[in-house]
Amino acid sequence: MPLILIAMLVLVTAASAQHPVEGKSAYHDAFFLDPHLREAVMPMHPPALVSTAFPHKELQERIDVISYDIKLDWYYALTTPSVLRGQRKATGHVHARIRSMVNGLDTLVLDAIALTVDSVFVGGERVPFSGSVTVLRIPLPVAVAADDTIDVDVHYAIRTSDRAFYAFSQEDANQLSLPHPIAFTFNEPEDARRWLPCHDVPSDKALFTVDVRVPAGLTVVSNGTPQRTLSDGDTASWQSWHHPLPMPTYLFAVNASDYVSYDQVYRRMFGGEVPIYNYHWGMDDNGVFFNARNALRNIPRMFEAFEDKYGEYPFPTYGHVTVAPIQFGGMEHQSMSTINRRWLMGDVETGYAHELAHQWFGDMVTCETWGDIWLNEGGASFSEAVWLGFSEGPEGYRRLLADRRNVYMRNGLAEPPVYDIPMATLFNEATTYCKSGWVYHMMRRMVGDNAFFPAIRIYLQRHRLSTAQTADLLETMQGRIPSAVVPWETFFDQWLVKAGHPVFVADAVQNWLADGQYVTIVTVAQTQQADNVPNPFIVPLTIRLYGQGQTKDTTVLMSTSNFQVDIASAFVIDSVQLDPDDDLLCEKTVNTVSSVEGDDAVATATLRLTGSHPVEHGMPAQFVVEGAAVTLQVVDAMGRQVFAHDAVPGIVTVPTSTMVPGLYVARLVSSKSEPVSTVTFIVR
Ligand SMILES: [Zn+2]
Structure with missing residues (x-):
């Protein structure tokens, strides 16, 4: 069977609009609907490919803070002249109720960096203390038994800095072209300790109340809701806030400026x-x-989008507090996200969606260790796409993920693993945000919406107002969706513990089987080679054939580095696409697509005469051949062949000098000598 090379195609991460992304059924449904693939798919869980155990980390915490009651005096920090900025101070008093998690706790160690501690009280009794640059060490008068609580008071002072606690007087604001004085905190990941002696780990959630003294005219904003305002003479006031549910230190924030409030309701x-x-x-x-008002106009609809997918919003209130100047965009402080003033320009709607989604992924369920930060940021980044899917439809969802993929792919295989990323690169955009968001997307696509979102809701409810490790999400997925086509341990291991992504290279050759029936042999190789990058990735891979206005999808479980699948179709292909719906974070190239000459192809071949007609004797007759055929023949009125030529697409010139004037027929014929397109012409 002669092969005609139809096309050399390079499809690198090409988009396709064939099917909406949302609402696709699970892969394993697709598998078992196609009996031809059943054998290729089984066994689905090659035991040798399943990693042994996913790490579940044992925390060694000695204390659990139950509550912080904090008093801050920011008056001087907000009024000191700019020239004395280096001398600018704020004072604080924290009263913490702390539960011992060990028997015989004899020293309390709190995180505290560069704080000037004035005095410490335990159970109301003043006690000695010592400190290093990073901790405050408080020997306890009596050792504390496990589960017993102690009350600790620390009085301290801090200098303002350009980290963790920021303060700008009116004079500073004038120099920065800002309208008002402002002070605010920004703790994530481990900066709360720079302005508050505390147990500064994400695993320890506590209740927070804060009372802040600020110059008259300024409004304090913190997590939760305002409690009371007390005037302190004509020049200052104390304003308190309280949040009724526990949070880790990094989600706690305090802000003060000359704010107005704009209320919305969902x-x-x-x-x-x-x-x-x-x-x-x-x-x-x-x-x-x-x-x-413009920038925030869609916030209530975002609640609608996320409650639909993740369950009820977990806190009694929500809000945004705007700060400037700051290098960050936004921060998901519990129930009161901090946003950069820049966002009020109204062109970063997905930023708002990101911070709101964090209220589920990060705030309601907090990463138990910083090594699990991808649970937070992946959930929030994925939710940006969920929001665009809700507001714009499937193309919006897909566009956002494509943008994130492009960011990740700048370094791609050289990026570190997502899981247990070092503190120094905790907020590495490519992995902690982009690839992590894709991991959520890939889970969704692997098992389908009807399995994925209920499982995510169960995971969120199971760890509601608490913390979770990566292993906890794994456990929920294993329990709720035990028959996922890729075993969950393998999925988590290859996408999170290991680095990289699959790099697919494919070739496709189509053969003619019988009238109107073809088989395409698709050969796929995974070619990724880099440190700590799996080869193969075990993934469900969809292959889409295109041709004659038709498509055919076939999904296979690729569990080896090289793979071949035979795909039957009733049409001649002209191109092939791997992963056409962008279900996988991958690179994908289809090198060559070779298609057979078959009668369907010939049936679409056409022939037409170009130039003047009738053809003057002695002048060439020119024909345009389109499509695939074998031969161009010319016969006279008696049916005798007077000319034959290979019917390659393009212009074929037929000399007429040896033809007698009269009627002729030009025809394209197939390999079975059947005419598929004819033109009658006259030579005179
Ligand atoms: Zn985030």
């Missing part, structure tokens, strides 16, 4: 509502350049 279709309190500068409320 009303659930079936009752219940969430008030949304937004704080920003008055000139930005409905301004031309910064416009909070």
Whole structure:
């Protein structure tokens, strides 16, 4: 069977709009609907490929903080002249109730960096203490038994800095072209200890109340809701806030400036509502350049999108507080996200979606260790796509993921693993955000929406108002979706503990089987080679054939580095695409697509005469051949062949000098000598 090379195609991460991304059924459903593939797919879980055990980390914490009651005096930090900025101080008093997690706790160690500690009290009694640069060490008068609690008071002072605690007086603000004085904190991951003696780990959630003294005219904003305001003479006030549910130190924040508030509300279709309190500068409320009302207009709809997927919003209230100047975009402080003033320009809607989604992924369920940060950031990054899927449809979902993939692919195989990323690169955009978001997307696509979202909701509920490790998500997935086509341990191991992604290279050759039936042999290789990068990745891979206006999808479980699959079709292919719906974080190249000459191809071949007609004797007759055929023949009125030529697509010239004037027929014929396109012409 002669092969005609139809096309050399290079499809690198090509997009396709053939099917919507959302709502696709699970892969294993697709497998078992196609009996021809059953054999290729079974056994689905080659035992040798399953890693032994995913690491579950044992924490060695000695204390559990139950509550922090904090008093801060920010008055001087907000009023000291700029020239004395280096001398600027704030004072604090924290009262913490702490539970011992060990028997015989004899020394309390709190995280505290560069704090000037004035005095410490345990159970109301003043006690000696010692400190290093990074911790405050408090010998306890009496050793504390496991589960017993102690009350500790620490009085301290801090200098403002450009890290963790930021303060700008009116004079500073003028120099920075900002309208008002402002002070705010920014703790993640381990900076709370720079302004608050605390147990600064994400695994320890506590209740927070804060009372702050600020110059008159400024409004304090923190997590939860405002409690009371007390005037302190004409020049200052004390303002307190409280959040009713526990949070880790990194999600706690305090802000103060000359804020106005703009309130929204999210009303659930079936009752219940969430008030949304937004704080920003008055000139930005409905301004031309910064416009909070415009930038925030879709927040209630984001609640709708996320409650639909993740279950009820976990806190009684939500809100945004705007700060500047700051290098960050936004931060998901529990129930009160901090946003950069820049976001009020209204062009980073996915940023708002990201911080709101963190209220489920990060705040309601907090990464238990920083090595699990991908649970937070992957969930929030994935949710940006979920929001665009809700507001714009499947193309929006897909576009966002494509953007994230492109960021990751800049370094791709050279990026470190997602899991247990070092603190120094904790917020590595390519992995902690982009690849992690794709891991959620790939879980979704592997098992389908009807399995994925219920499992995610169960995971979130199981660890609600608590913490989770990566192993906890793995356990939920294993329990809820035990028959996933790729075993969950393998999935988590290859995508999280190991680095990289599959690099697919494919070739496709089509052969003619019988009338109207073809088989395409697709050979796929995984070619990734790099340190700590698996080869093979074990993945369900969809192969899509295109041709004659038709498509055919075939999904196979690729569990070896090289793989071949025979795909039957009723049409002649002109191209092949791997992973056409972008289900996998991968690179994909189809090198060659070779298609057979078959009668369907010939049936679409056409012939037409070009130039003047009738053809003058002695002048060449020119024909245009389109499509695949074998031979161009010319016969006279008696049926005798007077000319034959290979029917390659293009122009074929037929000399007429040896033909007698009269009627002729030009025809394209197939390999079976059947005419498929004819043109009658006259030579005169
Ligand atoms: Zn985030």
